[in-house]
Amino acid sequence: MTMPFVVPRAPELPDATWTAYGLTSLMVLPLVVRSRAPVAVFLAVLTAGALYVFTVDGPGQPLPYTGLVAFYTVAELSSPPKRLGSALLTAVAVLFSVGLGSDELRELFFSLFAFAAAYAFGRFTVTRRACLRAVEDRARQLELTNRIEAEQAAARERARIAREMHDILSHAVSLMIVQAEAGPVAVRTAPERAEAAFDAISETGRDAMVQLRRILGVLRENEGPPEAPREPQPALAGLPGLVERVRGSGPAVSYEVTGHPRPPGPAVETTVYRIVQEALTNVVRHADATTVRILLDHGPEALTLTVTDDGRGPGGGAGLGLVGIRERAAAHGGTARTGAGPNGRGFRVRVTIPRTRHEREPRQEPGTKTVTEQRTGAES
Structure with a gap:
């Protein structure tokens, strides 16, 4: 709004005065607090513009830029009743402004279109912000869901590993305890049975170590080379051997x-x-x-x-x-x-x-x- 005061004007036009310069400043300064009080700032801008038109014969502008910014802020931040009242007030102000100026229909339509575009951009900003919030909420929800699923998967994996460790250690240690308890008695009464008991303890311990190494190898699979061999999990074909080991315990x-x-x-x-x-x-x-x-x-x-x-x-x-x-x-x-x-x-x-x-x-x-x-x- 201050450009006419900087650029030299035509000789036939009146010079800009300090009063006109002060009123143009009053039309700009309220925009600093437009986010806190959009309707009040909009009314202040319209009032300063009306004073400028009716009291000062200063240089004009093709468009009231401060009014467009203030109206945009009202469309963005105000409630529907306030937006409706501001829109009606804007239409009346445009009609009076065009009527006091050129009184051309083309200028009237252009001014109404400019203010309608400012209102539309304000509502578009609200819609865009709501979409961004929705996307952020969905992203947070997806992150939370992924974290919960990861924790549940980790819990299931811990439970599976705990079952495997329990089955391997419990079975092996139980057989070794039974054989160890029977060993001293067998040494005194039947040395050949004692030797078989100690062999069974050794075999059971080696088998437990093999299975434990396999489980630990799976847990450390990311540390080793990808081509590292892995032994298969026990299957039905291994049941006869399991039965034979237990039969040796009694x-x-x-x-x-x-x-x-x-x-x-x-x-x-x-x-x-x-x-x-x-x-x-x-x-x-x-x-x-x-x-x-x-x-x-x-x-x-x-x-x-x-x-x-x-x-x-x-x-x-x-x-x-x-x-x-x-x-x-x-x-x-x-x-x-x-x-x-x-x-x-x-x-x-x-x-x-x-x-x-x-x-x-x-x-x-x-x-x-x-x-x-x-x-x-x-x-x-």
């Missing part, structure tokens, strides 16, 4: 496979192996049993594992081992039931893992028996 263990064996998948095979391992560990540590029967039934709809012993029967049922058995079965959509054995004697673990639809598809070939039975161990 109880007579039998292992039977019935039904039509079909590979249930590596994850399920590892789960079954770990459940058998934990069940046998409980037998060695707590049951004081003489016989244990392991039955693995490959049914058409589910894989069923039953481990039954003739020991002292169920205890509290709240040990970490039994909890781990239930968690392993639930991870594959299965169930695990534990309790007293037949006729209330001993203890029985029964785990049912449903087959997937792909596993349930019939794949029997000509000449294949519908029932296959494998027996390993002592016959009672």
Whole structure:
């Protein structure tokens, strides 16, 4: 608004006065606080402009820039009633200003268009700010969701590793304790049995170390070379060897496979192996049993594992081992039931893992028996 006071004017036009210069300054200075009081600043700018037009014969401007800025701020920060009142007041001011000036329709439309554009830009700023807030909120929510999912995944992984460590150490240490306790007695009565007991302790310890190294290697997989070899997880083929190691600790263990064996998948095979391992560990540590029967039934709809012993029967049922058995079965959509054995004697673990639809598809070939039975161990 001060450009006419800086650039020399035509000789036929009146010179700019200090009064006119002061009024133009009054039209600009209120814009400093326009964010705090947009309507008050807008009224102040209109009042200063009216005083300039009616009291001072100063240089004019093609557009009232301060009025456009003030009206933009009202559109951006004010409530709907205040915006409506300011818009009506602006239309009246434009009509009077054009009527006192050139009184041309073209100038009237141009001025109304300019103020409408200022109002539209003000509302667009509000919409843009709301969109940015929504995007930021979604980003924060996504970050929170990702963090929660990462924490849950870490918790599941810690629980899985804890189960693996518990199964490996509990089974190995239990067998080693039983063999170590029997060793001194065997040294005095049957030296050859003592030697076998110490061999069993050594073999059990080496097997536990191998499995622990495998788990620790997985935990440190990012530190080693990507081509480092990894041993496979235990599977159903390893159950006979597990049974043989436990049989050397005292109880007579039998292992039977019935039904039509079909590979249930590596994850399920590892789960079954770990459940058998934990069940046998409980037998060695707590049951004081003489016989244990392991039955693995490959049914058409589910894989069923039953481990039954003739020991002292169920205890509290709240040990970490039994909890781990239930968690392993639930991870594959299965169930695990534990309790007293037949006729209330001993203890029985029964785990049912449903087959997937792909596993349930019939794949029997000509000449294949519908029932296959494998027996390993002592016959009672």
